[in-house]
Amino acid sequence: MTNSAVQEEFLRSFHALRPAVTAEAFGRGRGPDGRSSYELLRDRVTGHRRVLDLGCGDGLLLELLARDDGRELAGVDLSPRSLALARRRPALRAARLHTGRAQELPFAEGSFDACVSHLALMLMGDIEQVAAEVARVLVPGGVLACVVGGGAVGGEAYERFVRLLRRAGEENPARIPALGDKRVRSREGLDEVLRPVGFGGVEWETVPIDIGGTLEQVWESMSGLYDLAPMAEQAVARLRQDFLAEVADLVTPDGIVPCGFKVHLASARLARAV
Ligand SMILES: C[S@@+](CC[C@H](N)C(=O)[O-])C[C@H]1O[C@@H](n2cnc3c(N)ncnc32)[C@H](O)[C@@H]1O
Incomplete structure (x- = not known):
C-alpha cells in the first residue's frame, strides 16, 4: 500500500467509529469575536454561490453555508459513516455529497466558485494532486479557504x-501513520503547494478557538484525537484519570474548563487555470 492509502485507510476506520468527532468539539468552539472556526470559514466565502467542502465530515460547515439562499453545495469525504450523517441534515437535501478522495474529485472543470476545508486539508496525502484538483474544479478567480490546526x-x-x-x-x-503534508500547516508551505497550480499568495490569520466545556465534554474532545486510536483501553482510562486531575484547577465556578486551540485561517485566489 502507498503512504496515502495507509493514511486513508486509518482515517476511514477511525471515522467509522467517531464520524462526527470534529463537529462535536469545534461546533461549540468560540473565537475572540464569538464565531466558531466553522463560522469564520463560512464568512471567508460570503457571496460565492457554488461551494465545495473538501473532507466535509458530517456536514456541519455545509449546513452553515446552506443558510444563504441560492447556494449550490457539494462535499467529498473518505468516510461513508460521516457522509451518512451529512445526508441526514435536511438543509443538505440538495447538496451533492460524494464518498471519495480529494485527490480525484468527481466534478467537471470550473464547477465551483469556492472550495472550503475545515481541519481536513492538513490530513491529506499527495497534496500536490489535491491542489491540482482544486484548481481544476474552481473557476478562474475562485477561492480556496481552509482552517488548519x-x-x-x-x-x-x-x-x-x-x-x-x-x-x-x-x-x-503503537503509533498512527503520519497524516498529511506538514507544508499545509504554514503560510509559506501552503504557498509552495498552491502557486504551481495557479493560485496567488496565501492570506493567513491565526485565531485562538476555545473549545472549552464541562470536564466530560472536554475529555470527550481530547479522546477524539487520532493519536489515541492505537492505545489500549487501560492506557486511555489512565490518561483520562490523569487529565481530569491535571485540569481540576482550571475549572471555573460554573463548571467550565477553558481549552484553547489555535487554528490558522488561510485563503488564496486562483489567478488562472494552468
Ligand atoms: C478532522 S475531520 C474534519 C471533518 C469536517 N471537515 C469537520 O471539520 O467537521 C477530517 C476529515 O477529512 C476527511 N479526509 C481526510 N483526507 C481526505 C481525502 N484525501 N479525501 C477526502 N476526505 C478526506 C476525513 O475522512 C475526515 O472526515
Whole structure:
C-alpha cells in the first residue's frame, strides 16, 4: 500500500467509529469575536454561490453555508459513516455529497466558485494532486479557504493534555501513520503547494478557538484525537484519570474548563487555470 492509502485507510476506520468527532468539539468552539472556526470559514466565502467542502465530515460547515439562499453545495469525504450523517441534515437535501478522495474529485472543470476545508486539508496525502484538483474544479478567480490546526494555546487544557499524551506515548509505542503534508500547516508551505497550480499568495490569520466545556465534554474532545486510536483501553482510562486531575484547577465556578486551540485561517485566489 502507498503512504496515502495507509493514511486513508486509518482515517476511514477511525471515522467509522467517531464520524462526527470534529463537529462535536469545534461546533461549540468560540473565537475572540464569538464565531466558531466553522463560522469564520463560512464568512471567508460570503457571496460565492457554488461551494465545495473538501473532507466535509458530517456536514456541519455545509449546513452553515446552506443558510444563504441560492447556494449550490457539494462535499467529498473518505468516510461513508460521516457522509451518512451529512445526508441526514435536511438543509443538505440538495447538496451533492460524494464518498471519495480529494485527490480525484468527481466534478467537471470550473464547477465551483469556492472550495472550503475545515481541519481536513492538513490530513491529506499527495497534496500536490489535491491542489491540482482544486484548481481544476474552481473557476478562474475562485477561492480556496481552509482552517488548519495550529496547536495549543498556552496554559489551558489542550496544552496540558498534549503533555500527558506525550508521556503516555512513551509508554505505549503503537503509533498512527503520519497524516498529511506538514507544508499545509504554514503560510509559506501552503504557498509552495498552491502557486504551481495557479493560485496567488496565501492570506493567513491565526485565531485562538476555545473549545472549552464541562470536564466530560472536554475529555470527550481530547479522546477524539487520532493519536489515541492505537492505545489500549487501560492506557486511555489512565490518561483520562490523569487529565481530569491535571485540569481540576482550571475549572471555573460554573463548571467550565477553558481549552484553547489555535487554528490558522488561510485563503488564496486562483489567478488562472494552468
Ligand atoms: C478532522 S475531520 C474534519 C471533518 C469536517 N471537515 C469537520 O471539520 O467537521 C477530517 C476529515 O477529512 C476527511 N479526509 C481526510 N483526507 C481526505 C481525502 N484525501 N479525501 C477526502 N476526505 C478526506 C476525513 O475522512 C475526515 O472526515
